Amino acid sequence: MPEVITVSKLTKKYGNFKAVSNISFNVEKGEIFGLIGPNGAGKSTTMRSMLNFIFPTNGKISVGGFDSVKDYLKIRSIIGYLPGEFTTYDNMTGLQYLTHMMHLRNKPEKVGYAKSLAKKFDLDLNKKAKQLSKGNKQKIGIIQAFCHDPEILILDEPTSGLDPLKQQEFDELILKFKEKGKTIFISSHVLPEVEMLCDKVAIIKNGKIVAENTMAQLKSMAMNRFEIIFKNEVSERKFGKSIGVKNISKSGEKFIFDVEGDVNKFIKKISENKVISFRSMEPDLEEIFLSFYKKNKGKK
């Protein structure tokens, strides 16, 4: 698959502070790529650099084959964008705002699709923004990003403020766009959502990418958890760092092992004992995220 977004050795400095430091990643066509990290990790800086709101100190970004600094207008004509803090104009109704935005995008004919999306999201477009809740304003933001049918979507915390039902509608919309072959770059701290939607994830910490891979590979790289009940009495001391065990806890008869890396040595060691029950628990994205964060604790 061709690469649609390429971030190459991107660094953004403000004085001595590095908001992002030498980060690189690629997003392929038709992929949903998630960038996750806590506030201040560099997610928004990366996204805003893609749109030329912020100029890179070093490195290059290409979106849709266009350079983010030289050809930023071409990039803007093929993307849909939702910023982290979306605000509309208080004196405008949703419909007026979307009409204005579609004119600015030279696609006034897309207002009809915006109306149908509003119906889907249960949003009254005739109300002025000042009469709308945060969640309803966010719906306007989502609609304006999607309704002109862009090739690439760049979404910063898109479901912030949405109720669970509307989050589901949003997830469906995203997957529908993916089916059409669109590329979606999403930043979020709603990890279950990222886990469900994204093909690939990058974890960013203190402006650096600490892990980047497909969900499946990230899971294999992260800590594995096993719940085991032994027939006989077993000493915890038998299971040490040499077989990758990072942590052992006991709850009644049940042992819980956190194992890092290759699990073969660990399983070999376990098989030396009689086992009544053996359960492997796949780590969710939250655990993967925490595992990478703990691993890189202190690294700046």
Add this chain to the structure above:
Amino acid sequence: MMLSNIFLKTLWDFKKAAIYWLVGIFLLALYIMFVLSSIELDAFQTIFDSFPKALVQFIGGESGIDLSSISGFLNAQIFTIMAPIMVIAVAVNSGGKSTASEETIKSLDIILSAPISRESFIIQKIFSMTIKTLFIAIVHWLSYFILGIAFAQTIPNEGLVAICFNLFLMGISFGMISIFIGTLSGNASQAVGIGGALALISYLIANIAPLVDSLNNTKYFSLFYYYKGSDPLKTGFHTWHWAPFLAITLIFFILSIYQFRKRNLL
């Protein structure tokens, strides 16, 4: 279609305020014209003639106060303080908020995610500030022109056009300065505040400098001097007085575009 671009949308935002300004300025003019046509102006002039020259200059500007005619009264009162306040308020408010307010409320991100260059965005905002300022100046001209005829009073139309045109030029000069400050800081209240403060300082320089011989030449640094120093209501157009306005507008136009283009939008 009023929402088809940034320039028209900014004017669309101004539509209610435009009606309030129109009604307000016209009612003020009506009140002034009614009062002035009902009283004996010479009596006022006699009182003012007894005031110290410095006080008269401070109130009425370098040319002093001539209250023996309606145009003299308009010159001394309306076009010395009230009309400039109104024009500058609209220009500085519109200019200061043009880019900075969009940045402050975070609406700029979405606008600039559309295929619109920063240059196009700021130029459209500058044009809308210019049109709003022109509107206030024209409303002043029209109000006194129409009411002058209605109350059968002599207000020289060439002078009225000249002072209203100077008013417009002074307004856009301060408006452009505010736009530039907004592009520097991205802070709307700072841009409006500094623009307004500069206008106030300029007014004080133009009115205080002529009172003190050693400061007299500082009046040339004040835009208010070029606005009213040639007494345009009486004497008509003085095209060379337009030069500082045009120069300042052009300089800050270029600086604003340059600054807005090169700044990281946070």
